[in-house]
Amino acid sequence: MSPQTSIATIARSARAAVAGLAQAPAGQKALAISTAAQAIRARSSALIAANADDVTAARAAGISAALIDRLALDAGRVEAIAAGLDTVAGLPDPVGEVIKCWETGNGLHFERVRVPLGVIGIIYESRPGVTADAAALCLMAGNACLLRGGSEAARSNMVLLECVGEGLRAAGLPAAAVQLVPAGDRALVGAMLAAHGLIDVIIPRGGKGLVARVQAEARVPVLAHLDGINHVYVDASAEPAMAAAIVVNSKLRRTAVCGAMETLLIDRAAAPALAQAVLAALVDAGCEVRGDVAALEPRAVPAPAGAFDTEYLDAIASVALVDGVEGAIAHIAQHGSAHTDAIVAGDAVVAERFLAAVDSAIVLWNASTQFADGGEFGFGAEIGIATGRLHARGPVALEGLTIYKTRVTGTGQVRP
Amino acid sequence: MSPQTSIATIARSARAAVAGLAQAPAGQKALAISTAAQAIRARSSALIAANADDVTAARAAGISAALIDRLALDAGRVEAIAAGLDTVAGLPDPVGEVIKCWETGNGLHFERVRVPLGVIGIIYESRPGVTADAAALCLMAGNACLLRGGSEAARSNMVLLECVGEGLRAAGLPAAAVQLVPAGDRALVGAMLAAHGLIDVIIPRGGKGLVARVQAEARVPVLAHLDGINHVYVDASAEPAMAAAIVVNSKLRRTAVCGAMETLLIDRAAAPALAQAVLAALVDAGCEVRGDVAALEPRAVPAPAGAFDTEYLDAIASVALVDGVEGAIAHIAQHGSAHTDAIVAGDAVVAERFLAAVDSAIVLWNASTQFADGGEFGFGAEIGIATGRLHARGPVALEGLTIYKTRVTGTGQVRP
Numbered sequence: 044m045s046p047q048t049s050i051a052t053i054a055r056s057a058r059a060a061v062a063g064l065a066q067a068p069a070g071q072k073a074l075a076i077s078t079a080a081q082a083i084r085a086r087s088s089a090l091i092a093a094n095a096d097d098v099t100a101a102r103a104a105g106i107s108a109a110l111i112d113r114l115a116l117d118a119g120r121v122e123a124i125a126a127g128l129d130t131v132a133g134l135p136d137p138v139g140e141v142i143k144c145w146e147t148g149n150g151l152h153f154e155r156v157r158v159p160l161g162v163i164g165i166i167y168e169s170r171p172g173v174t175a176d177a178a179a180l181c182l183m184a185g186n187a188c189l190l191r192g193g194s195e196a197a198r199s200n201m202v203l204l205e206c207v208g209e210g211l212r213a214a215g216l217p218a219a220a221v222q223l224v225p226a227g228d229r230a231l232v233g234a235m236l237a238a239h240g241l242i243d244v245i246i247p248r249g250g251k252g253l254v255a256r257v258q259a260e261a262r263v264p265v266l267a268h269l270d271g272i273n274h275v276y277v278d279a280s281a282e283p284a285m286a287a288a289i290v291v292n293s294k295l296r297r298t299a300v301c302g303a304m305e306t307l308l309i310d311r312a313a314a315p316a317l318a319q320a321v322l323a324a325l326v327d328a329g330c331e332v333r334g335d336v337a338a339l340e341p342r343a344v345p346a347p348a349g350a351f352d353t354e355y356l357d358a359i360a361s362v363a364l365v366d367g368v369e370g371a372i373a374h375i376a377q378h379g380s381a382h383t384d385a386i387v388a389g390d391a392v393v394a395e396r397f398l399a400a401v402d403s404a405i406v407l408w409n410a411s412t413q414f415a416d417g418g419e420f421g422f423g424a425e426i427g428i429a430t431g432r433l434h435a436r437g438p439v440a441l442e443g444l445t446i447y448k449t450r451v452t453g454t455g456q457v458r459p
Numbered sequence: 460m461s462p463q464t465s466i467a468t469i470a471r472s473a474r475a476a477v478a479g480l481a482q483a484p485a486g487q488k489a490l491a492i493s494t495a496a497q498a499i500r501a502r503s504s505a506l507i508a509a510n511a512d513d514v515t516a517a518r519a520a521g522i523s524a525a526l527i528d529r530l531a532l533d534a535g536r537v538e539a540i541a542a543g544l545d546t547v548a549g550l551p552d553p554v555g556e557v558i559k560c561w562e563t564g565n566g567l568h569f570e571r572v573r574v575p576l577g578v579i580g581i582i583y584e585s586r587p588g589v590t591a592d593a594a595a596l597c598l599m600a601g602n603a604c605l606l607r608g609g610s611e612a613a614r615s616n617m618v619l620l621e622c623v624g625e626g627l628r629a630a631g632l633p634a635a636a637v638q639l640v641p642a643g644d645r646a647l648v649g650a651m652l653a654a655h656g657l658i659d660v661i662i663p664r665g666g667k668g669l670v671a672r673v674q675a676e677a678r679v680p681v682l683a684h685l686d687g688i689n690h691v692y693v694d695a696s697a698e699p700a701m702a703a704a705i706v707v708n709s710k711l712r713r714t715a716v717c718g719a720m721e722t723l724l725i726d727r728a729a730a731p732a733l734a735q736a737v738l739a740a741l742v743d744a745g746c747e748v749r750g751d752v753a754a755l756e757p758r759a760v761p762a763p764a765g766a767f768d769t770e771y772l773d774a775i776a777s778v779a780l781v782d783g784v785e786g787a788i789a790h791i792a793q794h795g796s797a798h799t800d801a802i803v804a805g806d807a808v809v810a811e812r813f814l815a816a817v818d819s820a821i822v823l824w825n826a827s828t829q830f831a832d833g834g835e836f837g838f839g840a841e842i843g844i845a846t847g848r849l850h851a852r853g854p855v856a857l858e859g860l861t862i863y864k865t866r867v868t869g870t871g872q873v874r875p
Contacts, residue, residue: 410871448853449821
C-alpha cells in the first residue's frame with residue numbers, strides 16, 4: 044500500500060468513528076478516558092518495561108541525552124500520565140454548547156452549536172505521554188485522532204494505545220477513534236500532511252525542526268507555534284521589585300518552555316536606577332545578558348548580530364533599551380513571534396497602549412510570560428499553543444478542538 | 460520582479476497597514492466605507508463607461524453570456540454596490556469586543572478580545588461588485604486585503620479601487636489597506652496561494668473551477684465552499700402543504716445559488732399521498748425530477764449514475780426514497796457536501812435527531828435551504844459561505860474575519 048493509501052484508509056475509518064463520537068454524551072467520553080487512566084496504572088510495569096526497551100534501543104542508536112530524558116518513563120511519570128487523563132475526563136464537555144442564539148424578523152430561530160472538529164492528526168516526537176494526553180483531549184471534544192509518534196517511542200506508545208483502546212471498549216466507543224500511524228516510515232508523515240479533506244487539522248508537538256517541516260509541507264490546516272521570541276518590556280513607571288521579579292521569573296523559571304522571555308526591553312527613561320536593578324537581578328539569578336548595556340550592567344556582553352531574532356531556550360537574554368512603550372511596540376512588531384509579550388508598568392494608560400498595540404496571541408500586564416499555558420489559563424489542559432491567526436490563538440484546549448454548526452428552526456418559512 | 464516578489468511586496472505593505480487598521484475606531488472605518496459609497500455614486504457614469512469597455516473587450520474575446528451578465532454594470536447595479544457599502548458601514552464593529560473574561564485563583568484577570576485576522580486575499584472572477592463589497596467587509600473588521608479580480612473586469616475594478624482609495628484618504632487610513640493584485644498574470648494567483656505567512660487567509664469567490672484550484676494549490680488557509688449538494692428530507696410526519704412549499708422554494712426560488720436544494724429525500728413511510736403531493740408540486744413548478752419514483756410521479760425520469768453527487772444549479776432535482784430519518788442521515792453522510800440540509804417534519808424528536816446527526820454547516824427544521832445566506836442570518840452581509848471545519852462555518856461575515864488575543868492583567872504575579 045502506498046503511504047497515501049495507508050493514511051486514507053486510516054483517516055476514513057477515523058471519519059466513520061467521528062459520527063458516533065460527535066453524538067456521545069460527556070459521561071461516555073469521560074468513562075473511556077478514566078478507564079484508560081486506570082488501565083495505564085494497572086499496566087504500569089508493562090509500560091515501564093516496554094519503555095525500557097525503547098530507551099535501550101534509543102541509546103544504542105546514539106540518540107541525544109535530552110531526547111532520552113523525554114522518552115524515559117518511571118513510576119512517577121506513568122502516574123502523571125494517568126492523572127492527566129483523569130483531569131481531562133473531569134473537564135466540561137464543549138460539544139453541544141450553544142455558543143449564541145438569535146432570531147430574525149421572519150421568526151426563524153438560530154442556534155450556533157459547538158461540534159467536534161473531526162479528524163485530528165497529531166505528529167510528535169519522543170514523549171510517550173503525548174499519546175495518552177492528545178488522545179484524551181481529542182476524544183473529550185468528540186474528535187477522532189491519528190497519532191504519529193516518534194519511532195524511538197514505538198513500544199511505549201503501543202502499550203499506551205492498548206490502554207486507550209481498553210477505555211474505548213469499556214465505554215462502547217469505536218476503536219477507530221484513536222489510532223497509531225505506524226512509526227518508522229517517514230513517508231507516512233508526508234501523506235498525513237497532504238491529506239487535505241481526510242484530516243481536518245494537524246497539530247505538531249515537538250521541536251522547531253518538526254514544526255517547521257509540518258508548516259512548510261502541510262496542505263492540511265495546522266495549529267502550532269514555531270517560535271516563542273517573547274519580550275518583557277519594563278516601563279519607567281514600573282515598580283522596581285515587581286519588574287525584577289517578573290523579568291527573572293519570565294526568563295528563568297524554566298528556560299526551555301515556549302513561554303520563556305527571550306528579550307528584555309527597558310525603557311530608556313528607566314535608566315539608570317530601575318534599569319540597573321532589573322539587569323542586576325537577572326544576572327545575579329544566573330542569566331547571561333547580551334546587549335549594549337555595559338554602562339548599566341558591567342557583566343553584560345555585546346549582542347551578536349541576530350540576537351533579537353534568537354530563541355535561546357536557555358539562561359541567556361537579549362536586552363535592548365527602547366524609547367518608551369512606542370519603542371517597545373515597534374521592536375516587538377519587528378522581532379516578535381506573536382506568541383507572548385508582557386509589560387511591567389505602573390501607568391495604566393501606557394499598559395493599555397501596549398496591550399492594544401502588541402498583536403501577540405497572549406499579552407500580559409504585570410505578570411510573568413511563563414503563564415502562557417493552558418493549565419495556567421484555567422483550561423485544565425492544553426494540546427499546544429497556536430500563533431497562527433485562524434481558528435484558535437494562544438493555548439489550545441478542548442474548545443479549540445471544536446467548531447460550530449448553525450441550527451435553524453422555522454415554522455414553514457420560505458425565502459421570498 | 461518574480462510573481463513571488465510582487466506578492467511579497469504587496470502583502471508586506473498590507474501587513475504594515477494592518478497595525479493602523481487594527482487600532483482604528485469603528486467611526487473611522489465606517490467613514491472610509493461610506494465615503495467610498497459616495498464616491499461610487501459620484502463616479503457612476505465613469506464606472507459604467509469603464510465597465511462598458513470591459514464588456515466590449517469581453518464580448519470580443521468570446522466570453523460567455525453568463526459571465527458577461529455578471530460583469531455588466533448599469534445604474535441600478537452601481538447603486539446596489541454603493542448601498543451595500545452603506546450597509547457594511549452601519550454594521551457593529553467586531554474588533555475589540557470582549558468575547559469572554561475570567562479570573563484564575565491567583566488573581567490574574569483574562570480577557571479574550573477580538574482582533575482582525577490580518578491580511579486577507581480575495582480571488583474572484585468577473586463580478587466587479589466584489590471589489591467594493593470584499594474591501595468594505597475586510598476593512599470594517601480591521602483587515603487589509605489583496606483583491607485579485609478577473610482580467611475581464613480590470614477597468615471596472617480600477618475605478619472601484621479609486622473610489623475605495625478616496626474613502627481611505629478621507630478617513631485618514633493607509634492606502635495599502637486595500638490593494639488590487641494586477642489582473643492578467645495567472646502566476647500572481649499562484650504566488651498568492653503560496654504566500655504562507657504573508658497572507659493570513661484566502662477567500663475565493665466564484666465558480667467551482669476557481670474554488671477547486673484554490674483549494675488544491677493553497678498553502679495559505681482557505682475559507683470557502685466547493686459544492687452545495689443540499690438536501691431536503693420530508694419526513695412522514697411533515698405537514699403536506701409546508702413540505703411542498705419548502706421543497707419548491709428550496710429548489711426553485713433561485714436555482715443557481717449555493718443554498719439551493721439539489722436532492723429531495725422522501726420518507727418511504729410518506730408514500731403515497733404526502734410523497735405524491737410534494738413531487739407533483741415540484742414538477743408543476745417546472746422542476747425536472749430524476750429518481751426511481753415513477754410509481755409516485757409519472758413525470759419523473761430515471762436518475763443517471765452519479766445523480767446524488769451532482770450539483771445541478773438548475774431546475775433539476777435528484778429524488779430518493781429513504782427509510783425514515785436514519786435513512787436520510789445516512790444518505791446525507793454519503794452524498795452531502797456539509798453545506799446546508801433541511802428536514803420538514805412535525806415530529807420534534809425526529810427533527811432533533813436530524814439536526815444533531817447531520818453534520819453540515821447549516822441544518823434547518825421546517826425552513827427553506829435558501830436561507831443559507833449571511834443577510835438572512837441577520838449578519839447584514841457576507842463574504843462567502845465556508846464548509847471547511849476550521850475557524851468559521853456557514854455564512855462568513857465580519858465576525859468570521861476576526862480572531863482573538865488574550866489580555867492577561869496581573870498585580871505582579873510570577874509562576875511558581
